Amino acid sequence: MLKNIIVLTSLIAATFAACPNIVSRAEWGARPPNSISYQSVPVPYVVIHHSASGGCTSQSSCSSLVRSFQNYHMDSNGWADIGYSFLVGEDGNAYEGRGWDRVGAHAPGYNSQSIGICIIGTFTSSVPNTSAQNAAKNLISCGVSNGKIRSAYSLIGHRQATSTACPGDALYNLIKSWDNYNPNP
Template sequence: MWTERDNGNDAIACNGPGTANPVVLMDDRILAAASSSMAASTPQVSNLNVNKSSRVHIGPKFVSVTQNVQNAEMIKELSLPKYLWDVVKNSSRTERLSCAAALMVLITCITLIIYFTVQTTKSADLFVDKPPHEWRITREMWLAQPYNNSLIVDSFNPLMLVVVQHTVSSPCSKFVICAAQLRNMQHYFIGTYNYDIPYNFLIGNDGRVYEGRGWNIEGAHTFGYNRCSVGIGFIGDYREEMPNHSRVTEAQMNRTLMLLAEGVQSGYLRDDFLVVGAKDLRDTASPGSILYNAIRKLPNYDRKNRFSNLTCEQMRDAFGNSSLIN
């Protein structure tokens, strides 16, 4: 029991009867001081950085730590090889095998495409165009269908007029391509209009002459003049205003002159025959500005346009017994 004089004492140690250890008695002031001392000695943690751990031992407790990672910022800081390696490293074995299989398929496809492209190019380079004749290709040579065409009336022979047109089709620079194009053209006209290929002769972009209906056969190229003229069609589109127009070559013009000379020698053309473009006789753009300018340079071009608006009979009566020399 404490008395008034005992208030100055902080603690009293006493040993009771039978007590092995001393007993320390403390009042409220001593307990408060002790608590303050313990609180002061405990470290205060405001910020804690933790790497590679989700639980931290602080004092007598385990503290759970939530770690927030800014993925976007981390990706930006990585280079592409490191990023790809990180993706591969963090993927499963199944995902890696799937990606490897897809990559192998892609490489195989690209290799096959390159291989066949190279082989096709080599085949095209090795291809040799071997026509059955140097420049004069008959109907039998380009495998034309047989067709019964009308002959030119004897009263108009030999012919005084050659009409030049263009086919307004794709150009052809090799015999096999030109021959195939003529077969397609003939098939179209027979199936659509029930008549043979309309031109008497065609000039390929390869510089060869292809027989259409041939000499002494009435054509179907220029309405009103088919019975008394020879129609020559240049394969291609010779309108200069068109983006993919054809060009007239020297070989084409030389072979055309050779064909006309053949006609004169065989008696199918008058030696003073005249050449015109289809636009000189009818309201049409044929044979195109490029080809039209080329035939205007020929010595036999009709600069007087004397056959316009005439029938075959009128042409025969007007010029049958007179010279057509310009």
């Protein structure tokens, strides 16, 4: 008697997360958080920010800026940690802030249900370079692939959450063309 063994390899769709290089907290020299709260994943929102600072094109210069943001958020704002979930530099790296699973402090009303991504620089009249754009997009894809961001997520700019110029006019106009941009969150 013959048995047909059907190998359903086509149904085993290997999904390779297009994750950017993620510089860990230890690698950029983070201080430990003062407290931690966890959020339910996958989250429904991705919130885009700019840092409204100078930009950076190397891991050392980006790490230095990320440390300065953490110091400001903890020492001046009194927050438990750097506010963003991740940061992205024009060096093409992503930098781990609070990460995928911890509640951030970056967009009122969205903090416990979003990943907040800050692209380092001021993008009022120019957009981030291609390396940073790709790193941000890959970071979102990575989060979806890893079950941290819903596949039907909404992408918004910080200004859609609260009164702010963030993420800058040029970057805000750019993200309107990105996957899952939601004009009416």
